[in-house]
Amino acid sequence: xxxxxxxxxxxxxxxxxxxxxxxxxxxxxxxxxxxxxxxxxxxxxxxxxxxxxxxxxxxxxxxxxxxxxxxxxxxxxxxxxxxxxxxxxxxxxxxxxxxxxxxxxxxxxxxxxxxxxxxxxxxxxxxxxxxxxxxxxxxxxxxxxxxxxxxxxxxxxxxxxxxxxxxxxxxxxxxxxxxxxxxxxxxxxxxxxxxxxxxxxxxxxxxxxxxxxxxxxxxxxxxxxxxxxxxxxxxxxxxxxxxxxxxxxxxxxxxxxxxxxxxxxxxxxxxxxxxxxxxxxxxxxxxxxxxxxxxxxxxxxxxxxxxxxxxxxxxxxxxxxxxxxxxxxxxxxxxxxxxxxxxxxxxxxxxxxxxxxxxxxxxxxxxxxxxxxxxxxxxxxxxxxxxxxxxxxxxxxxxxxxxxxxxxxxxxxxxxxxxxxxxxxxxxxxxxxxxxxxxxxxxxxxxxxxxxxxxxxxxxxxxxxxxxxxxxxxxxxxxxxxxxxx
Numbered sequence: 001x002x003x004x005x006x007x008x009x010x011x012x013x014x015x016x017x018x019x020x021x022x023x024x025x026x027x028x029x030x031x032x033x034x035x036x037x038x039x040x041x042x043x044x045x046x047x048x049x050x051x052x053x054x055x056x057x058x059x060x061x062x063x064x065x066x067x068x069x070x071x072x073x074x075x076x077x078x079x080x081x082x083x084x085x086x087x088x089x090x091x092x093x094x095x096x097x098x099x100x101x102x103x104x105x106x107x108x109x110x111x112x113x114x115x116x117x118x119x120x121x122x123x124x125x126x127x128x129x130x131x132x133x134x135x136x137x138x139x140x141x142x143x144x145x146x147x148x149x150x151x152x153x154x155x156x157x158x159x160x161x162x163x164x165x166x167x168x169x170x171x172x173x174x175x176x177x178x179x180x181x182x183x184x185x186x187x188x189x190x191x192x193x194x195x196x197x198x199x200x201x202x203x204x205x206x207x208x209x210x211x212x213x214x215x216x217x218x219x220x221x222x223x224x225x226x227x228x229x230x231x232x233x234x235x236x237x238x239x240x241x242x243x244x245x246x247x248x249x250x251x252x253x254x255x256x257x258x259x260x261x262x263x264x265x266x267x268x269x270x271x272x273x274x275x276x277x278x279x280x281x282x283x284x285x286x287x288x289x290x291x292x293x294x295x296x297x298x299x300x301x302x303x304x305x306x307x308x309x310x311x312x313x314x315x316x317x318x319x320x321x322x323x324x325x326x327x328x329x330x331x332x333x334x335x336x337x338x339x340x341x342x343x344x345x346x347x348x349x350x351x352x353x354x355x356x357x358x359x360x361x362x363x364x365x366x367x368x369x370x371x372x373x374x375x376x377x378x379x380x381x382x383x384x385x386x387x388x389x390x391x392x393x394x395x396x397x398x399x400x401x402x403x404x405x406x407x408x409x410x411x412x413x414x415x416x417x418x419x420x421x422x423x424x425x426x427x428x429x430x431x432x433x434x435x436x437x438x439x440x441x442x443x444x445x446x447x448x449x450x451x452x453x454x455x456x457x458x459x460x461x462x463x464x465x466x467x468x469x470x471x472x473x474x475x476x477x478x479x480x481x482x483x484x485x486x
Contacts, residue, residue, distance in 0.1 A: 066100040068182045075186035078461035081220035104165050117168050124409040135398040139374010149376050152457035159463040166471030181272045187258035188281045191288035194243030238335050241291035252294025253453045260304040260439035267313045268432035295343050296450025304443035354388050361387040365395045372399035390448035390455050420477050423484045437473035
């Protein structure tokens with residue numbers, strides 16, 4: 001007899017005194033536990049802990065809930081960590097990712113999943129992971145192993161491995177739509193919060209916003225006036241929206257990717273979200289992206305949507321031209337336009353610093369061209385790891401071999417995209433979603449020329465977001481191909 005049978009017999013016993021006693025004991029245990037949490041950590045932490053407990057139990061029953069948890073954390077609480085130490089301070093995303101992989105492992109162990117799906121993209125990604133491990137080990141020859149570096153490196157590997165989990169657990173169109181819809185809704189929530197906080201700080205009270213964002217300090221977030229961000233960190237210059245992403249460019253990279261996914265839904269016969277809601281949601285996300293003043297993300301989403309407009313939805317060009325005209329003529333956008341032009345001309349300090357980073361990166365890559373210097377640090381005192389360009393960052397850490405490996409992954413990804421276009425056109429239900437997921441990756445790769453968030457140990461959530469969308473796009477391709485075969 002299993003423990004579940006015993007519990008059922010006790011709580012559903014025909015002897016009322018026994019079921020009443022069991023219920024009282026359970027209530028007493030819960031009351032003592034909740035009382036301890038309240039006394040030890042306070043109501044905020046206790047409430048968060050209880051919510052996390054029930055969410056964790058729910059996640060174990062439904063893998064989609066685990067996906068929602070990962071997406072919600074990535075979008076709304078990317079830097080949140082638990083208020084305790086287990087040798088390191090675990091983050092909310094660590095817990096959600098751990099639960100997601102645990103559910104997959106249980107499905108394999110119980111026989112619920114009997115075949116492993118690799119897809120043609122699986123081998124290049126596995127090679128990329130192995131090269132990353134090799135570069136990490138190689139780099140330890142000149143830099144000591146630190147717990148911080150090891151932990152975040154493992155997190156990045158798990159984020160890349162998320163691809164395999166997705167293509168094996170997202171096998172039907174309904175689950176794919178649910179997960180993508182959750183991503184769009186959470187990104188909209190992050191954008192709406194960013195706009196509201198920006199308006200309050202700019203028009204009403206920046207002290208209120210500072211206090212509100214500083215309240216997240218209990219979850220490991222920064223506190224104090226520094227939570228408000230400005231161009232060149234100068235309060236005399238325009239403020240930049242951050243929402244709960246701490247950094248405006250981190251928020252910009254999220255909105256860049258999700259806008260690319262969402263816009264093709266405007267042309268869907270049955271969009272994931274009804275158009276009367278989708279259009280204002282997209283307006284809020286686009287507004288928030290503008291308020292981040294993240295030039296790289298704006299260029300990224302612009303290129304992505306231009307590709308979609310050229311290859312598939314020609315009417316999208318009209319929307320892009322209207323957006324461009326408004327950006328150029330509205331008085332409220334002139335500071336943004338001037339900041340963008342300064343960046344293009346290389347006149348502002350941020351762009352000049354980027355040029356300096358590029359120069360230093362080429363020096364480091366030139367000295368260690370093949371396998372890079374690893375992830376722990378540079379062997380030379382006059383060089384450092386860190387550049388606002390995802391491709392140069394990969395080359396610094398994994399060498400040109402690692403960079404070529406990443407480019408091979410993306411080449412296979414887009415080669416499959418190109419070969420599946422005709423099949424996707426024959427599936428009007430999934431085609432806009434399929435185009436959007438690939439557009440999101442185009443935006444991320446273009447934005448990666450100017451930022452480094454999608455392959456950076458310090459931004460586990462951004463790496464997770466990138467490989468999540470790669471996995472979802474590949475899952476969409478597989479679903480379309482299976483539908484065609486049948």
